[in-house]
Amino acid sequence: MKRAYFGIAAGVIGLVLIAYGVLSGQAGLVLQKAIRVCLECVGLG
């Protein structure tokens, strides 16, 4: 169980980073990338 506390702490850090990322516009950046065909992914760019 003790180790699960480290997992919970890491999860909280993850959530804080996500929240900051959303506020700084990175979720929008990911969306922009994800809704266009990624030419690198499909071997065309």
Place this chain on the structure above:
Amino acid sequence: MAKEKRVKGDGKRHAIQAAVTLAYNFKLWNFLSGSISQGKTKSICVPGLNCYSCPGAVGACPMGALQNTVRNGGRISFPYYALGMLILFGAVLGRLICGFLCPFGFVQDLLYKIPFFKKLRSFRGDRALRWIKYAVLLLLCILFPMFLSGDWVTVPFFCKYICPSGMLFGAIPLTLANPALASQAGGLFWWKIAVLAVIVLLSLLISRPFCRYLCPLGAFYGLFNRIAIVNLQHSEDKCTHCGACEAVCPMGIDPVKDYASTECIRCTRCARACPHGALHLGIGAQKNSDKKQAAANRRKAGRKNK
């Protein structure tokens, strides 16, 4: 012909993997039109390696998101969002994601089921080759996109030169349905088809070769295997050291010695194969032990092995 050993419950796990693959890519009608989804849900990463250029994809690929946010507008930037998602997934589930929630892992599992003239469980160099995935993570997914991209365009090096998931779930269906895209196929396209073909062939011989040696996402999640909230647990007092678990592990691990290994994909085959119920999923990685009983079991196993 050699075959993979069957373990009770494999079918259920594959059913979960199939359902997850479908859930990540449920816009099936896009496969016919050769286009990709443009929904807002694509700002959220799914936990597994699933290309956002797959026609049916409704979420973003976490590795694609990471590579594309280490640089923004020609400047280096800290990828708060993608890294946060990766840490959150890793902290809760570790590589359980590889065992249950990754479409490309599922594909490799299915390929390994096909009878082949030999099934290699391990070979010389297997351990050393596993370090490559950490180099892929550090160089191709972080440092190269960060420092070797052009002024305005971020180059996702892993996507561009290696990722077989992008080819299987993105390039193949898109180029089959969309002749305009197919007409652009050049050297890079065929290079990535060759990478995919090698991985497919190797998957007939070795269990999960891409996960073992190359996948940066598995490398990242593996770092959390020791602390992940949902984890594998070993009850030493129930264990008779019979080796049944090690014999069925697709990653060549002995879970009795290292149940929190970074290589463990938490497929639970070992737990299902254990005749004594000594391995199971639980909250936190730990050894549950009645020390006297555990010592007695070890002594007994030692006598048997002499």
